[in-house]
Amino acid sequence: MLKKTALNEEHRKIGGKMVDFGGWDLPVQYSGLMAEHTAVRNDCGIFDVSHMGEIMIEGNGSLDFVNFLTTNDASKLAIEQAQYSALCNSEGGIVDDLVVYRLGNEKFFLVVNASNTDKDFEHIKKTLQNYSGIKPSVKNLSTEFSQIAIQGRKAESILQNLTDTKLEEIKTYWCKEGKVLGSNAVIARTGYTGEDGFEIYIPWNDAPKIWNALLEVGKPVGLLPCGLGARDTLRLEMKYALYGHELNDSTNPLEVGLGWVTKLNKSGDFIGKDKIAALKESGTKKSLVGVKSLGRGIPRQGYEVYSSDQSKLIGNITSGTSSPSLKYPIGVAFIDKNFENVGTHLWVKVREDFHEFEVVKTPFYKKEQ
Amino acid sequence: MNYPNNFKYTKEHEWAELISSNQIRVGITDHAQSSLGDIVYLDLPKVGKELKAHDTFGVVESIKAVSDLYSPVSGKVALANTDLITDPGKINLNAHGEWLLVIESSDAKSQYDGLMNSDDYTNYVNSI
Numbered sequence A: 001m002l003k004k005t006a007l008n009e010e011h012r013k014i015g016g017k018m019v020d021f022g023g024w025d026l027p028v029q030y031s032g033l034m035a036e037h038t039a040v041r042n043d044c045g046i047f048d049v050s051h052m053g054e055i056m057i058e059g060n061g062s063l064d065f066v067n068f069l070t071t072n073d074a075s076k077l078a079i080e081q082a083q084y085s086a087l088c089n090s091e092g093g094i095v096d097d098l099v100v101y102r103l104g105n106e107k108f109f110l111v112v113n114a115s116n117t118d119k120d121f122e123h124i125k126k127t128l129q130n131y132s133g134i135k136p137s138v139k140n141l142s143t144e145f146s147q148i149a150i151q152g153r154k155a156e157s158i159l160q161n162l163t164d165t166k167l168e169e170i171k172t173y174w175c176k177e178g179k180v181l182g183s184n185a186v187i188a189r190t191g192y193t194g195e196d197g198f199e200i201y202i203p204w205n206d207a208p209k210i211w212n213a214l215l216e217v218g219k220p221v222g223l224l225p226c227g228l229g230a231r232d233t234l235r236l237e238m239k240y241a242l243y244g245h246e247l248n249d250s251t252n253p254l255e256v257g258l259g260w261v262t263k264l265n266k267s268g269d270f271i272g273k274d275k276i277a278a279l280k281e282s283g284t285k286k287s288l289v290g291v292k293s294l295g296r297g298i299p300r301q302g303y304e305v306y307s308s309d310q311s312k313l314i315g316n317i318t319s320g321t322s323s324p325s326l327k328y329p330i331g332v333a334f335i336d337k338n339f340e341n342v343g344t345h346l347w348v349k350v351r352e353d354f355h356e357f358e359v360v361k362t363p364f365y366k367k368e369q
Numbered sequence B: 001m002n003y004p005n006n007f008k009y010t011k012e013h014e015w016a017e018l019i020s021s022n023q024i025r026v027g028i029t030d031h032a033q034s035s036l037g038d039i040v041y042l043d044l045p046k047v048g049k050e051l052k053a054h055d056t057f058g059v060v061e062s063i064k065a066v067s068d069l070y071s072p073v074s075g076k077v078a079l080a081n082t083d084l085i086t087d088p089g090k091i092n093l094n095a096h097g098e099w100l101l102v103i104e105s106s107d108a109k110s111q112y113d114g115l116m117n118s119d120d121y122t123n124y125v126n127s128i
Helices: A008-013 A033-042 A062-069 A114-129 A155-160 A204-221 A228-237 A273-282 B030-036 B108-113 B118-127
Strands: A017-021 A024-029 A044-048 A053-058 A082-088 A094-104 A107-112 A137-140 A145-151 A175-180 A183-188 A197-203 A223-225 A286-293 A304-306 A313-322 A329-336 A345-350 A353-360 B014-020 B023-028 B039-043 B056-062 B066-070 B075-080 B101-104
Touching: A008 A024, A008 A204, A024 A033, A024 A228, A033 A044, A033 A223, A033 A228, A044 A204, A044 A228, A053 A062, A053 A114, A062 A107, A062 A114, A082 A114, A094 A114, A094 A175, A094 A183, A107 A114, A107 A197, A114 A137, A145 A155, A145 A204, A155 A197, A155 A204, A183 A204, A197 A204, A204 A223, A228 A313, A228 A329, A286 A313, A286 A345, A329 A345, B014 B108, B023 B108
Parallel strands: A044 A223
Antiparallel strands: A017 A024, A044 A145, A053 A107, A053 A137, A082 A094, A094 A107, A145 A197, A175 A183, A183 A197, A286 A329, A286 A353, A304 A313, A304 A345, A313 A329, A345 A353, B014 B023, B023 B101, B039 B056, B056 B066, B075 B101
């Protein structure tokens, strides 16, 4: 039995093509992936991401506990500020990547991947059990919150119609608690597309009225409802990591470009720190790079990547597609670090044939200024 | 969706049209293009290649997915619509008009007769 978000009927009403996405019945697209992707890049798109998990850590000791749990430095967060971070296991492998919102002095709202929510919650509870400091309260609120992402340059003006909170005062990676159409909401200027935009966390059952109001206000200015297909191509053009592709329980954050959210020098210990520090000391061996096709071949997850002279298997593609914005095939490759330099030519085995690729700077897609 | 009566169909979602006593034109169905979404890649076999029915003869990829193409009949590739390779998105606009191959076989007619007709295919699509 597939899990359904509060918007399931709305998706069906407007022609969403529903698929099983990690146990959730969600739309992969409505009007078409290309059109939806383009709407976000040029105007605006809305996404039902209610399947994402929300975990609240609250009360005395929250800050220290969150800092022990996550790789980034939560003590740097002001109230209403957000931070991209990672949960690691004791081996330094990534349990999940997440966004940490500081809603109060000792109140942290963790947004995690849908497919990892149960695993993360178990990991957090187990960590709390063995934790020697002051123990805060930890609650899995995933079934209480719907999440809608409003992404694209028109997101602010569209969402502003539904709220009195002054959206222009919310900076990127900050949030405010307010009301959207009368419903309590955490309104965050965050996203997973590379565009300006918001993610709003609202009571589960209030999602349909807000979703429909966004469609009504936004449609005349080019807003489209967007499925998970466009969500994936948009994040891929930015080389944003996706758990299960670029990240897994055995990847070390330093090898997958998450060194910038791994603060080995923050005060106090955190889970996995020893192993991550040891890898930093001995030097990483692998690297996550962006590659572009020099021909037509489209890289896909799992395809083998070979050295410049084709003699050596050096890694795999973790994600790939034909970029809707750039109109050529792009991919992310987890490879031997010796081949990570921009301009290096590599070969990707597409079915039976070797196709030539080049390591390129990322993000793949850059907005015209 | 409307599946023309003058075509026959396969469970792999190819259509076939008998264009002469020994030639069959092949494409993918509207259902196939719709399931795939925006098509961005197409690979076709070379003219002269011998195919067996149900053999893969090429690949079609959308932004999201990779899908093999299966020959509805046995025979030799007489023509391949290589123009489509540079603009495979045309298949999304007119799947029943954009053919991929012409396959030649002396028993084209009897092979063609053995495929699903429009009603059977429509029922099949509705059942999956």
